[in-house]
Structures are given as C-alpha cells and as structure tokens.
Amino acid sequence: MAANGTMRRKTHDAPGETLEAIAVPREIMANLCPRAAVTLQPRTMSSHATQTPEHSPVDAMPVQLPPNVASTAAPPTPGMLHRKQSSPMMPPFMVSAPGKVIVYGEHAVVHGKAAIAAAISLRSYLHVSFLSKSNRTVKLRFPDIQMEHTWNIDELPWDVFSKTGKKKYYYDLVTSLDPDLMAAIQPFIDQVSPKAPESIRKIHHASACSFLYLFLSLASRKVPPCVYTLRSTIPIGAGLGSSASISVCISTALLLQIRALSGPHQDQPPQECELNIERINRWAFVGEMCIHGNPSGVDNTVSSGGKAVLFQRRDYDKPPLVVPLYNFPELPLLLVNTRQSRSTATEVAKVANLRSVHPAITENILNAIGLVTESAHKLLTSPDFDPTSHASLKHLGELVTINHGLLVSLGVSHPKLERIRELIDHTGIGWTKLTGAGGGGCAITILKPQPPALSNGHGNGTHHHDSSSDESDTSSENDPDCSASIISNGTKLKYKILDSLEVKLEHEGFEKFETTLAGDGVGVLWPAVLHNGNEEEGGEEIDQEKFLKAEGTIGIERLVGVVSSRRKVVREVREGWKFWRPWETPEQ
Ligand SMILES: Nc1ncnc2c1ncn2[C@@H]1O[C@H](COP(=O)(O)OP(=O)(O)OP(=O)(O)O)[C@@H](O)[C@H]1O
Numbered sequence: 001m002a003a004n005g006t007m008r009r010k011t012h013d014a015p016g017e018t019l020e021a022i023a024v025p026r027e028i029m030a031n032l033c034p035r036a037a038v039t040l041q042p043r044t045m046s047s048h049a050t051q052t053p054e055h056s057p058v059d060a061m062p063v064q065l066p067p068n069v070a071s072t073a074a075p076p077t078p079g080m081l082h083r084k085q086s087s088p089m090m091p092p093f094m095v096s097a098p099g100k101v102i103v104y105g106e107h108a109v110v111h112g113k114a115a116i117a118a119a120i121s122l123r124s125y126l127h128v129s130f131l132s133k134s135n136r137t138v139k140l141r142f143p144d145i146q147m148e149h150t151w152n153i154d155e156l157p158w159d160v161f162s163k164t165g166k167k168k169y170y171y172d173l174v175t176s177l178d179p180d181l182m183a184a185i186q187p188f189i190d191q192v193s194p195k196a197p198e199s200i201r202k203i204h205h206a207s208a209c210s211f212l213y214l215f216l217s218l219a220s221r222k223v224p225p226c227v228y229t230l231r232s233t234i235p236i237g238a239g240l241g242s243s244a245s246i247s248v249c250i251s252t253a254l255l256l257q258i259r260a261l262s263g264p265h266q267d268q269p270p271q272e273c274e275l276n277i278e279r280i281n282r283w284a285f286v287g288e289m290c291i292h293g294n295p296s297g298v299d300n301t302v303s304s305g306g307k308a309v310l311f312q313r314r315d316y317d318k319p320p321l322v323v324p325l326y327n328f329p330e331l332p333l334l335l336v337n338t339r340q341s342r343s344t345a346t347e348v349a350k351v352a353n354l355r356s357v358h359p360a361i362t363e364n365i366l367n368a369i370g371l372v373t374e375s376a377h378k379l380l381t382s383p384d385f386d387p388t389s390h391a392s393l394k395h396l397g398e399l400v401t402i403n404h405g406l407l408v409s410l411g412v413s414h415p416k417l418e419r420i421r422e423l424i425d426h427t428g429i430g431w432t433k434l435t436g437a438g439g440g441g442c443a444i445t446i447l448k449p450q451p452p453a454l455s456n457g458h459g460n461g462t463h464h465h466d467s468s469s470d471e472s473d474t475s476s477e478n479d480p481d482c483s484a485s486i487i488s489n490g491t492k493l494k495y496k497i498l499d500s501l502e503v504k505l506e507h508e509g510f511e512k513f514e515t516t517l518a519g520d521g522v523g524v525l526w527p528a529v530l531h532n533g534n535e536e537e538g539g540e541e542i543d544q545e546k547f548l549k550a551e552g553t554i555g556i557e558r559l560v561g562v563v564s565s566r567r568k569v570v571r572e573v574r575e576g577w578k579f580w581r582p583w584e585t586p587e588q
C-alpha cells in the first residue's frame with residue numbers, strides 16, 4: 001500500500017506481471033468486507049476526482065485482464081494512463097443475465113404490499129468482440145428483434161456526456177434520465193431502422209437508447225471498437241423481464257470493459273459480491289429507464305443478483321425495500337406463455353378501478369395477497385426452513401394457488417390463462433398461477449416432487465387430479481432429500497406428462513418452457529471459451545458468427561448456456577461461467 005492513497009495490484013497486461021498504482025474509491029472502501037479491509041487501509045480513501053472525464057478507465061483498457069483476477073476495481077490514476085499498451089485486441093467475452101417471474105404479490109405490490117420475485121433460468125447472452133483499432137465503430141447485433149446498427153464512435157456526442165455537471169461515473173447513483181443527454185442521443189437513435197414500421201422501430205429504438213445511454217455514460221471516445229451481439233432465450237414482452245436482463249448484460253459488459261468490477265471469482269467475500277452486483281444494478285436501472293420510463297427496479301435487481309427478493313414500495317418518493325431471499329429453493333418451474341399481448345398499465349388500471357368501485361372488498365383482496373407474500377416470506381426466512389422438505393414445497397405451492405385465485409378475483413386473469421391452468425391442473429403436476437400483470441402474458445407452475453399418476457396407479461397423467469387426496473403429497477413426506485426427488489422420482493413419467501402437456505399446450509397456441517426458479521444472477525464468461533465436448537484441447541472459442549448461428553433457445557443453450565443441459569438430475573453450471581454469489585461462503 002502506498003502512502004498516497006493508492007494501492008498496488010497486479011495487472012496481466014505485460015509479461016512478468018507489473019504492479020501498478022490505482023486509487024481506491026471511497027465507495028469501495030466503505031463497502032469492503034473486513035477481510036479485504038486488511039489489505040486496503042482506511043487512509044486509502046482517495047477521492048473519485050482522480051478520474052477525469054478525459055481519463056476514463058477505458059483509455060487504459062486494451063489489456064487482457066480477466067475479471068476473475070482483477071483486484072477490486074478502481075479508476076486509474078492519470079499516471080497509469082500512459083503505460084504501454086501491449087495487446088491491441090482483446091479476446092471476445094460474454095455476459096449473461098436471467099429473466100424473472102413474480103412468484104407472489106403482483107398488483108398488491110402497486111398498492112404498497114410486498115411481492116416476491118425470483119430469477120429464472122431463461123437468460124439473455126451478450127457477446128462482446130473487438131475490432132481492429134482502425135475501425136472506429138461500435139456495432140449492435142440484436143437478431144431477436146432483427147436489429148443491427150453501427151455508429152461511428154467519433155461522431156457520438158461524447159462532449160455532451162462529459163460536460164461538468166453531466167458526467168456520471170461508474171460509482172454514481174443515477175435515478176432519472178437527463179433530458180439533455182437524451183436529446184443528444186436522439187439523432188443517433190433516429191438513425192436506427194429508419195424504414196421499419198413504427199411498431200418495430202419503437203422496439204429497436206428502446207434497445208438502442210438503453211445501449212447508447214449506458215455506452216456514452218460509462219465509456220469514453222477512446223473506447224476500442226466493439227461489436228455487441230445479443231441473443232436471449234426470454235420471450236420478449238411477456239412479463240419475464242427481458243428488457244431488464246438486456247440492460248443488466250449491457251451494464252455488466254461496459255463496467256467490465258472499464259474495469260469497474262472485481263471478479264467474479266470463487267473466493268470473493270459476500271460483501272464484495274454485493275458491491276459488484278449493486279454497481280451493475282444501478283446502471284441496469286438506467287438502461288431499464290430508457291426502455292420503460294418509470295420502472296419499479298425489481299426486474300433489474302433480480303436479474304443482477306439472481307435468486308429471489310422481497311420487494312416493497314410503500315412510498316413512491318423513496319427507494320423500494322429490497323430484501324434478498326438467499327434461501328429461496330431452486331425449484332423446477334413450468335412456464336407457459338399465452339402469447340396474448342397485454343398492457344401492464346391497463347391491468348393495473350383495472351385494479352385501481354375495482355378499488356374505487358368496491359373499495360372494501362378490493363382492499364381485502366389486496367390485503368389477502370399481502371398475507372400470501374408474508375406467509376411465503378415467513379416460511380423462507382424461518383430459522384428451521386428446509387428447502388428440501390416436502391411440507392415446505394407444499395406450503396409454497398398452496399400459496400401459489402391461493403394467489404392465483406385472488407388475482408382472478410381482481411379481474412386480471414384471462415381466458416387463455418384459465419385454459420392453461422385448467423390443462424395443467426388436469427395433470428395434477430403442480431401449483432399454477434398467472435405471473436406479472438396478467439390479462440395475457442405467462443402462467444407459472446411450481447412442479448410437485450412426484451407426478452400424481454405415479455402414486456395413484458394412473459399411468460397416462462391425464463386423469464382428473466383430486467388435490468384433496470393427493471397421494472403424491474404424502475408419499476415423499478418422509479423423503480429426506482425431497483429436492484433431489486423433485487426431479488429424480490418418477491422422472492420418466494413426469495417427463496411423459498410434461499411432454500404430453502407440451503403437445504396440448506402447443507396445439508392451443510401456447511408456448512411452454514421448462515425453467516428453474518431462483519438461480520444465478522449475472523454471469524461472466526471471460527474469455528468466451530467453453531468446454532462443449534466437441535472441441536480441441538483448451539475449449540471452444542465462441543466467436544460472433546458461431547453465436548449468431550446457434551439455432552433457437554436450444555441452440556443457444558447448447559453453445560453458451562450457463563447450465564449444461566436440460567432435464568438433468570443436477571443442473572450443473574457449465575465450467576467457464578462465473579457468478580457473484582453473495583449467498584456462498586468463499587473458499588478458504
Ligand atoms: N432479446 C432482445 N434483444 C433486443 N432487445 C430486447 C430483447 N429483449 C428485450 N428487448 C428490449 O426490451 C423491450 C421489451 O420490454 P418489455 O417491457 O415490453 O418486455 P419485458 O421486459 O419482456 O416484460 P416486463 O417488463 O413486463 O417483464 C423490447 O422492446 C426491446 O427494446
């Protein structure tokens with residue numbers, strides 16, 4: 001540690017590993033865990049002022065610094081900006097972030113009650129590759145929405161974004177979009193897909209705006225030319241937080257590029273994981289504002305940190321209460337998209353209207369939904385909560401059923417959602433509710449550990465399910481490892497039921513996904529190399545074209561998915577992908 005408020009860290013930009021001086025931002029010092037604080041003395045609280053707009057960390061970035069070896073990130077001192085640049089081109093890297101579902105409490109959350117939202121295993125994947133320095137462009141390739149656009153880096157309005165009073169740093173908290181900055185990027189957004197129909201242009205412009213605002217806020221005009229290729233397995237506009245997941249990907253990629261993140265790596269203390277997630281989340285929220293105007297922040301929070309959160313907003317002038325629920329079990333989840341478009345605003349207005357016409361009744365329904373969330377929260381946070389016990393799963397499942405009934409009473413279901421519930425209830429395979437705003441969108445089903453057909457002797461899974469005599473519920477009551485049995489018991493039969501259900505659902509125009517609840521948040525694959533079992537030693541490099549050629553959700557998951565395969569007893573995270581996991585104790 002140097003006396004001048006800097007610390008020394010290793011860099012990997014030159015053979016022989018040099019040591020360089022970096023300033024340690026106050027925010028990091030304030031948040032570092034005691035273990036890290038042993039290395040970083042309090043007097044290292046140097047000011048952020050060492051980072052000037054003209055000296056963004058991007059300037060110093062054409063070095064290959066894997067995030068898993070980066071020390072706690074900090075802006076470089078002006079002196080280090082002049083160091084030798086050894087590698088002109090970085091290898092491609094990837095980031096990935098999940099979508100989300102609201103498990104309990106939608107609509108009631110609008111009226112001040114708490115809700116619980118959880119990450120799902122459907123994810124967005126962003127591939128970042130670098131072009132030669134002579135190519136002064138930044139390119140977006142977003143094939144899911146058929147959008148492709150290239151800007152000339154030197155023409156972008158860097159001056160406006162770096163003006164005193166306008167410049168924002170990676171550690172800043174931005175809670176509203178600056179109208180002057182929005183005005184400055186508008187001509188560049190207008191360049192995107194000028195001939196597309198208005199409805200398509202709106203989608204393209206929302207994504208372009210989210211990217212450009214973050215890019216101009218976090219990078220600098222000396223940024224290396226890049227291509228950002230994004231593909232997602234999350235259906236768009238279905239209430240699953242696709243926009244938040246892309247904002248999280250963009251925010252993470254840019255923060256990594258400017259070296260404002262440390263890790264992720266296995267022995268990172270929880271507080272440091274939280275600090276990195278928080279930094280990503282702040283900027284993802286900015287990206288969400290570009291797409292949504294006035295988002296609640298729950299989607300980007302869940303997408304950044306993963307697992308699940310309790311979310312409550314009593315006073316709209318204050319930040320919401322967000323409590324991570326690290327105990328939320330990683331349950332298999334059936335997700336069915338009605339493909340019925342809906343407007344969140346319309347559904348929210350319906351409830352507001354009901355409330356004004358039938359105030360006492362509506363209030364009671366909203367209170368009851370609040371109690372559902374409270375009951376789930378109480379269970380999840382009770383000291384003897386056992387995520388593997390069948391009784392816990394049953395409790396959570398019953399709350400799902402109750403919650404759906406209450407949402408129906410509020411008038412926010414839809415005949416298609418009811419049809420899905422009917423088809424699924426008929427198999428007795430789990431507990432189903434609508435998720436999100438309703439009026440269309442998606443339904444979720446928490447799957448029972450064992451298909452009812454296995455326990456009651458029916459083999460085809462198409463019998464009428466009688467929940468009052470649910471033998472499957474009792475058959476695994478004494479199972480000490482119910483979570484493993486969730487997938488392993490009666491696996492074949494269960495998948496037979498799921499497959500036959502899929503046929504029926506598809507026949508009626510619905511789209512079915514098998515996902516997992518409460519998984520990892522944002523992940524990093526640096527460099528973009530994976531062991532896919534069919535490659536030369538050292539792994540398969542994922543280049544832009546390979547990524548673009550992957551066919552559909554299955555192709556994307558096979559090539560780069562963070563989880564190795566579907567329907568496995570244990571869904572293993574693929575080697576290579578790394579996550580910030582504040583719920584894990586670091587390896588000693
Ligand atoms: N795969 C993607 N590629 C590019 N842009 C995307 C992608 N997914 C989402 N977006 C952007 O996010 C917008 C979708 O946001 P919208 O709020 O309508 O849906 P959602 O985020 O899936 O749903 P919700 O916010 O209700 O959970 C799109 O218009 C587009 O701008």
Ligand SMILES: C[C@@](O)(CCO)CC(=O)[O-]
Nearest residue numbers: 106107109110296436437
């Ligand atoms: C219906 C609602 O509760 C959830 C929409 O996903 C609206 C909101 O919370 O903003």
